[in-house]
Amino acid sequence: MSRRLLITGGHLLTMDPAIGEIPVGDVLIEDDTIVEVGAGLEVDAAERVDATGQIVLPGLIDTHRHTWQTALRGFGADFTAQEYRSCIRGSFGMHMRPEDVYASTLLGALEALDSGITTMVDWAHIMNTPEHADASIDALVDSGIRAVFGYGTPNDDETMEWYQQSTRHHPPDARRIREGRLSSDDALVTMALATRPPHIVTRETMINDWRLADELGLRVTTDGGLGGGSWNGVLWGPGGHEPIRALAREGLLNERTTFVHCNNIPDDELRLIADAGASISISPDSELHVGHCFPVTGRAVSLGIRPSLSIDIVIQVAGDLFGAMRSILVSDRGEVGARHYAEGSGPASWEITTKDVLEFATVAGASAVGMASRTGSISPGKKADLVLLAPGALNLEPMNNAIGLVVLQAHPGNVESVYVGGRAVKQNGSLAAPLRERAIALARSSRDHLFASARLEPGWGYKPLLQPQWRW
Ligand SMILES: [Zn+2]
Incomplete structure (x- = not known):
């Protein structure tokens, strides 16, 4: 019945x-x-x-969030991108135990649900051990959210080995998860591969990672990079300044990939994304805050790409898409207005409307995670x-x-x-109150462990954690 x-x-x-x-x-x-x-x-x-x-x-759809960082909420309010990598990934990642990943992921997923996000991509580049993967999935399942678990790379004391022209292949444990608890593509929690972007691994690694996704029947979510000259000018991989072209050259660019950020990717590479039917994810708040320049919204839309929206990092920005919808529109209108002003005119009407933005947060998000139907x-x-x-x-x-x-x-x-x-x-x-209270209690206790492990007292600020060797 x-x-x-x-x-x-x-x-x-x-x-x-x-x-x-x-x-x-x-x-x-x-x-x-x-x-x-x-x-x-x-x-x-x-x-x-x-x-x-x-x-x-x-229900709103968040196509990229590093949910494992929720217990560090607000800690990086004034971070630049480099400070984020150095402090969060360089100082806290190695101290994350499976129970910390569980606590953060549960709180982050509940926060998302509470604000009307019913589908979320958990971009989990905290796969330090197989138990970390299990903890992420446990939390997503316990929260009740529709989620795509993006199996990423480790963030331990060897993290840089995974990033600087890395020859390390994506963790093979992804196969265990795919062949085990996330074998179904119809379940409430499904799986994708959260790969490193082409410009920071070797060509051979890039090919391996994309082939692994293909072999496991998984979509890929990856960083689109920021275009020429960014990432502090440090580029190691076969993509160099052209990560999208590098994938296209190898026949790896297809509609099953989502590129996050993409701020300064040139038009010709955006066109490759459009032609391939691949998707993009814009995190307007985090991109504007950490120094990635303006979101790619206007250029992407003019090339026929319907962007999806994402939160990225609550160590800095709010975790709800209402704020992100406002930010993506206000930044685009600011940019367009400035362009007109420079030409001595003003916009007669807006290319991107509020209806477009609600589409970005709903139907475009569903397409980006392969759930359009x-x-x-x-x-x-x-x-x-x-x-x-x-x-x-x-x-x-x-x-x-x-x-x-x-x-x-x-x-x-x-x-x-x-x-x-x-x-x-x-x-x-x-x-539900019991679940909400449990998530907060676990996240507070995890925060205490993480701060103690990083030898940081609340209120000290983040400067003691900055590590000059973290350059990417
Ligand atoms: Zn991100």
Whole structure:
């Protein structure tokens, strides 16, 4: 006997081009799947949720987050990219035990759910031992989020060996996970390979890593690099200043790869990404904060790429996509405005709109993780991943432009309910209290261990941790 749930009377932002926006609409869910969407559905359903006055949107999708760092939240508020690598990866990574990875991943996944993110790529470059991989997956499963576990490389006391023209192949333990607990591509937690970018490994390593992904039937998420001259001018690998071209040359560039960042990648390489049908992930807040320059948004869109959105690092920036949606749009409009100003004019209209940005955070995210048929819009046949915003919020009334409000004015505090595959993980504005409290307690205790191991007292600041040899 299947379970039927009817959400009634909501303002539906379906993000399904065939259905569009329905100001007063219903969503019928059967078990984990959306079966009908429309106005005034006349159906029998045992369970009903009255969403009158509420905005209902697809669950948001974060395509790149280093969830293992959550216990260090806010520690790097003033970091540059180099300081981030030196302090977080150089000073804390080697002290991360499996239980630390579990604590951070659980808290990070719950934080994501709480803010309306129903699908997240856990970009786990903390695979110091097989137990670290298991701890990541345990936490993702326990949280209830839809996740792609991105199996990365270790971040231990030999981390630099994995980065400087590295000849080390991707950890073979990835095969154990793929052939074991993450063998299904239909489960709530699935798998990808989070590989090092082509410009910091040898050609042979790059080929090996991409072939491993292919052999295991996995998508790849990797750093697109920042284009010529960045990364402090240090470039080691076959990609040199042209990481995308290096992949294309070897026949490894395909639609199953997501490139994160891509800020200063030149247009001709972006075109290679577009032609291959590959995807990109923009983390506007972290990119702007650490010194990666402006996000690639405008150039990517003009070349036909629909970017997805991501958080990257909560050691510095907020973990919700409402903020990221604002940032990606405000940075793009700032850049376009400055260009016009330099020419003595002003923009007549905007190329990228709030609707585009909501697409980046939903349907484009689903495509980037290979789940376009499963999530990303409120469409019959897709999994019921939904977010309901609370009615009567001071910051959302009167509701004159629902998409504009979601993208530019809503915040995580507006998220009243979250469904993942039809299951309510957040109701009445709260996640389940025991799980939430357990995650906070574990993360606090993990933070104490990490600070003690790095010989750092809270309040000391990060400068004692800077290591000049960390240059990449
Ligand atoms: Zn990242």
